[in-house]
Each structure stands twice: as structure tokens, then as C-alpha cells.
Amino acid sequence: MAKTIKVAVLLAGCGHLDGAEVREAVLTLLALDQHGAEVQCIAPDADQFHVVNHVTGEPVPGAVRNILEESSRIARVGQCLDLAQAKVEDYDALLMPGGFGVAKNHCSFAFKGAEGDVRPDVAAFLGGFFAAKKPVGAICIAPALVALALKGKADAKLTLGDDAGCAAAMAKLGHHHQATPDARGVVIDEALKLITSPAYMFGDARLSDVLVGIERCVAEVLKRV
Secondary structure (H helix, E strand, O other), rough: OOOOOOOEOOOOOOOOOOOOOHHHHHHHHHHHHHHHOOOEEEEOOEEEOEEEEOOOOOOOOOOOOOOHHHHHHHHOOEEEEEEEOHHHOOOOOEEOOOOOOHHHHHHHHHHHHHHHOOOEEEEEEEEHHHHHOEEEEEOOHHHHHHHOOOOOOOOOEOOOOOOHHHHHHHOOOOEEEEEOOOOOOOOOOOOOEEEEEEEHHOOOHHHHHHHHHHHHHHHHHHHHH
């Protein structure tokens, strides 16, 4: 009987401007389900950096939202695990959809670029997969989180689409950025078992192209379990 692959999906809230990119998260979960993987959504039980009104695109003064509670909107009630309870040894692989919450809540890349840092609990969880040589898939801006977490530890090959500013930040961190022509692309770092795909780093990407890129990313991750 074939082994069921268990995959952790790290979420950063709900909403592309302050949390997880909902479309990317759902497409990741769909692709994993189509491959028969067992999935556990995970998020830190902590406040978001800020809350953004997705009608206006502006921060809401004084508003507070919890990353775990917001991520549970995507995972469904009671199906998102607190990161403090998650153990790397329970999973065969890690997938991380994008959204600005990855660069604001899980790390400070959105504000400090290559000088940013990573939440200690996120850094420990992500680092555990690389230490155990388990495959990691990072979508959209999530490769920037990987780049910060691996700073001084490994030189990664990854993609953030064709964003020149992000590419420069990756070089500053000692990583190799590889541009892709569109959201369908994937970049594979075989040594690290790291698979990246740009998704909405191409802001005008068609949803169908984002789907192709995410499906390819998920398939390549699962191949390496």
C-alpha cells in the first residue's frame, strides 16, 4: 500500500495585502488534494503586522487581526494548527503560498529587504525542513522568506518572477535569483530540494497561469519526498 504523503502548508493570514494570497493558498491546497496528499494548514498564533482594507488598499488604523484566526478562514474552522504545536518530523514536505503577509507577518522583508529578519518560530520550522532534507515549495513572495531564513547557511537558487528589486535583494543575501517569463515558471534547486514559482509576483498574471505554476511546484515537491 502506497504511503500517504503528509504536507504542511504554512499560511500568513487571509488577504493578499496583509496575509496569505487566498487564490494561491486555495490552488496549493487543491493541487495537493489532487495528488492525494494529506494536508495540515499551519499558522502562528500572533497578531498580523497590520490590517489592510482590501477595498481601498490602505491600512486600517487601530485594527488588529490574528494570523491563526485569519488563516483559519482559508483552512476552515478548527483545521489550522498553531505553529507552536507543529513538528517538522510529522510532515514529509512544506508548501508556502505567498501574499504580503509572508513578507510582513512571517518576516520583515517587505520593510527591510535583504536586511530583514524572520520570526523565530517560523525560522525554526522552515529551517527544520532544510535540516532534515525534506522538500520545500515556496510560491510568490515566499522565496524571500526562504532567502532570509537561509542567509549565511546555504546559497539557494530561486525565483521571484522578474522583479529586479527582489533579484537584487536575493543577490545581496548570497542567493541566485533566476527570472521566469511568466507565472507558469518554476525554478528547482536540487541540492536544497527547494521548488519556487512566482504566481502573483506577476501582478497581471492570469489565474489560469498561476494555477499551472502552482501545480508544477506542488508536483515537483511531491516527487522529492
